[in-house]
Amino acid sequence: MVHWLSGGWLVTPDWREAHEIIIVQTRIPRVILAGVVGAGLGVSGMVIQAIVRNPLAGPSILGVSSGAATGAVIVMRFGLVALGAFTLHIAAFLGGLAALSIVFWIARTGGQMTPTRLVLAGIAMSAVLSAVTSLLVLTSPDPQLAARVLFWTLGGFGSAQWRLLPIPVIALIIGLAIMLVQARRLNLLMAGDESAVALGLDVERFRRGMFVLTAALTGITVAVSGVIGFVGLIMPHIVRLLVGADHRRALPAVALLGASFTIAADLVARSIIAPLELPVGIVTALVGGPFFIWLLRRDARSLGVVK
Numbered sequence: 001m002v003h004w005l006s007g008g009w010l011v012t013p014d015w016r017e018a019h020e021i022i023i024v025q026t027r028i029p030r031v032i033l034a035g036v037v038g039a040g041l042g043v044s045g046m047v048i049q050a051i052v053r054n055p056l057a058g059p060s061i062l063g064v065s066s067g068a069a070t071g072a073v074i075v076m077r078f079g080l081v082a083l084g085a086f087t088l089h090i091a092a093f094l095g096g097l098a099a100l101s102i103v104f105w106i107a108r109t110g111g112q113m114t115p116t117r118l119v120l121a122g123i124a125m126s127a128v129l130s131a132v133t134s135l136l137v138l139t140s141p142d143p144q145l146a147a148r149v150l151f152w153t154l155g156g157f158g159s160a161q162w163r164l165l166p167i168p169v170i171a172l173i174i175g176l177a178i179m180l181v182q183a184r185r186l187n188l189l190m191a192g193d194e195s196a197v198a199l200g201l202d203v204e205r206f207r208r209g210m211f212v213l214t215a216a217l218t219g220i221t222v223a224v225s226g227v228i229g230f231v232g233l234i235m236p237h238i239v240r241l242l243v244g245a246d247h248r249r250a251l252p253a254v255a256l257l258g259a260s261f262t263i264a265a266d267l268v269a270r271s272i273i274a275p276l277e278l279p280v281g282i283v284t285a286l287v288g289g290p291f292f293i294w295l296l297r298r299d300a301r302s303l304g305v306v307k
Helices: 017-052 064-078 085-107 115-138 145-154 166-181 183-190 193-198 203-225 231-243 247-271 280-302
Strands: none
Touching: 017 115, 017 166, 017 183, 017 203, 017 231, 017 247, 064 085, 064 115, 064 145, 064 203, 085 115, 085 203, 115 145, 145 280, 166 183, 166 203, 166 247, 183 193, 183 203, 183 247, 193 203, 231 247, 231 280, 247 280
8 A cells, every 4th residue: 555655666566466456446445435435324323313313213214225226226227327337326316315305395294394204204215215126126127137236225345446436535524524513503402402492503494404414425325335224323322322422522433433334344244255245234234133123122121111
């Protein structure tokens, strides 16, 4: 890496050129992409849990992930690849934003948009979009489409390239910076809408802005990695146990933890059945699923439902 960054001035190479190509052109972009995706999903999950005041919420709850996957599948199904790989990423991003717009429209029925109604609309939209994606695959004349769609439904970093990194990296930096600026307002919102309004916060406007920000960040990550579940759900809980609920400390911590977890999951996915590669979403689901069940039982136990 030092040899490549210095242009060959600082280190004299004693390795094969093929090894350098593998490390520089394949491994390093993959690690960076995994870290950026994990960080983006982690901070998005923490913000979503704050604005809906639901510890069981995550980035996929608004239908953004399903919308992004559907957008990419439509491009593959009908061969709309005018811009090559970037066509898939653009379609996935637009699909995620379209799904969010529909969810907002449904949730605002009656002139108000409550967190509960928004969550229910997101769940319904995710179910509908998953069905649409399955229908597109089943009706496709291309027998290989199902294998390609697997990437978008379970996630992975096999397509990582240097030229694809700037957009998600810039999106993460801008998104995290905005979230840190709004950290105090996120703390206010955790105390309840009434308390936040009493302290001068326009709750509905702020919540809408944060939803758009997290949806955009989630859409961009899904566009480059596919749907990777549970990262945005379990990482915020672990961070709150470690550093507390203050978003000024929790947001940087969840970005680092999410990046580390996703990089580790990718390493496991590449190693567990080598030379074959598991989708990263399988690994994160195997870890996140049991953790999600534990959260449900812990909440039920705290309410006296489970003994």
